[in-house]
Amino acid sequence: MRTGIRASIACCIASLICPTAWAYDAIVKKERFDLQGDFTTINNKAIKNVKIGYETYGTLSANKDNVILLCHGSLNNSHFAGKYDPSDLHPGVWDHVIGPGNILDTDKYFVIASDSLTNFRVKDPHVITTGPASPDPDNGGQRYAMRFPIVTIADFVEIQKRLLDSLGIRKLHAVMGASMGGMQALEWAARYPDMVARAIAVTAQAEQGPYDIELKDLVVSIIELDPNWSKGDYYGKKEPEDGLAVALKSFRMTVTSYAPLDRQYDRKWADGHKNPAESLQNKFTVQADIDQAVHQEAKIGDANSWIYIAQALNLFQLGHGNNLRGGMAKIKAKVLFIPSKSDLLMFPDFSRQAFSVLKSMGKNVDIFELQGDGGHAESANIDQAEIKLREFLN
């Protein structure tokens, strides 16, 4: 069944419930949060001058109890809804579920999202982050490169906590995210059990297993093959854009599935006159298109930052105490898992297993499986879970 069909059905059902505007039409602005004093990682390394970007949608209530925190995926940023200016072609990734009367109802909720530490998109003018591409104040303002300390998902949560503290927010109605964002949601629930009422983990897992560790290892190995990577000291020189592009190609294959590519490309040639049987330079359309897309994406990203993100993911185990069950036991929030049936990166089994363990612990936990064939990227079609999400958030 095609996603489009399902999406229209979901819209029909939704229109009966919410007659108001569907998407978030407002112009948004990336705000900047400067952390006061040094930040100390959970592994006890100090980082000076930490700054991150954040966005908000909706209005914070007088008693600050209507907050939904959104956490972004590994190569994304805090742009979840709206546009930066009227001509902006790329509204935030969950724009279609955020807005007045929508699933994440900005008439009711104050939705907030922040850029992660070591964010990949360092050359995106709308991203504010601190990581290996940042100047090291203890080293004459030279870029950190691989001298930046290792950070974790728990550190991402700690920075978000400081941001919320600065806004006087002491309770989260919900914390929600997909992929790495879903891991942050779970970590929030374990780390601040009295603060988090609801945690929603979309296409996520409770700990990174060997399969996903090795997929990250592959990404890092590819980057390191590019001689321009130069052990990370490439700032101000030619950057490892080719290696980054191939790493992005690898990542793309793990976040999609075969069905979307089948529909889009089939076996068409990039140039109808250039048969791939005649020359290795003659490509299929899928090859040419993805090559172009990943080179484009490589231009806004930073190789070292991705290496740090990869390590943060690899180190993830809910609760960060080398004890997954111990981490899970701390959770007081209602938890909702939303795996994608066709996910080839964070397989639905991972969510089902975490669901079962929490259930066996007597926790308030639920699960809803996205049925599309879009793989890990099916999380973009989160509106499939509309009824479940509205019920869960109420």
Next chain:
Amino acid sequence: MRTGIRASIACCIASLICPTAWAYDAIVKKERFDLQGDFTTINNKAIKNVKIGYETYGTLSANKDNVILLCHGSLNNSHFAGKYDPSDLHPGVWDHVIGPGNILDTDKYFVIASDSLTNFRVKDPHVITTGPASPDPDNGGQRYAMRFPIVTIADFVEIQKRLLDSLGIRKLHAVMGASMGGMQALEWAARYPDMVARAIAVTAQAEQGPYDIELKDLVVSIIELDPNWSKGDYYGKKEPEDGLAVALKSFRMTVTSYAPLDRQYDRKWADGHKNPAESLQNKFTVQADIDQAVHQEAKIGDANSWIYIAQALNLFQLGHGNNLRGGMAKIKAKVLFIPSKSDLLMFPDFSRQAFSVLKSMGKNVDIFELQGDGGHAESANIDQAEIKLREFLN
């Protein structure tokens, strides 16, 4: 359910049927076939001095009607059973199903397998192949490198046909293979419909779709990142071993699945004293083990040959006439598809779709799904299909 448990059940059932020896215990020898005259590819390129290796198990009957041809997968070779000498630790990949009284019963059948053109394992002393690493007789014996003509799965079949011709074989009781070998089996059935009585396609597909084309593109892109690849002209110089090792890492992730890695590794550190949270040089065991394995494997392989194999795969469409249904329509053989439920490379849907189309054409076609969690590599446990295979071969 663990593969080991299933394998033992299969053995129990099998032992009721066949009280004789289980594996193929004989010492085997790689034979050499030198093709007479030039070989002309299906795309009309001539290749001189084509030679390939082959192995046989069992005895050819007087009227030469007991032949089972086995075709190997993309990075394998024709070593399917037995050992090269008594101390050999690596019997052939389907050794456990080949032998007297076994599924591929060497008391009844003459089993033959040949090394492909452009075989990957050019430095393996037991592999004989012709490809980009071979000397070009028209160029003073210099290696072909990227000047070797593009070859296809259909060409692999044509070479096998010449080999069988040289042995006076005019009929195939069956042709069988996994992955690229399964595609050859299907191509055989379409190309020589009156010669092939049965075709068995294990973890294969009837044409290469965009998802698998892009996975091959990824492998090639990784190799090309290594500066030692030098556009393929690396023979006699430092070879692109690092690029090849990372490409093999990528390939490994597509042929396995998460479950075998979960069982083998969990989140253990490579060195119990070196916490990956402390340094990017500190690895998890899964990373260290696979790194070592792929560097080992890279030493016996040839990067250019893999690029040619990748292109041969990408060009595969049953019948090689830009008309999949037309290719399928030519088949007269009984066809058996054996997909693996957990396959992340050639998804079981691909086999199911091909099965359905052949069925709708009124062909004699059957399907049996391997239930293990080993992914594409589940084809090693082909003995799960024992009852189906014995019935199909009879």
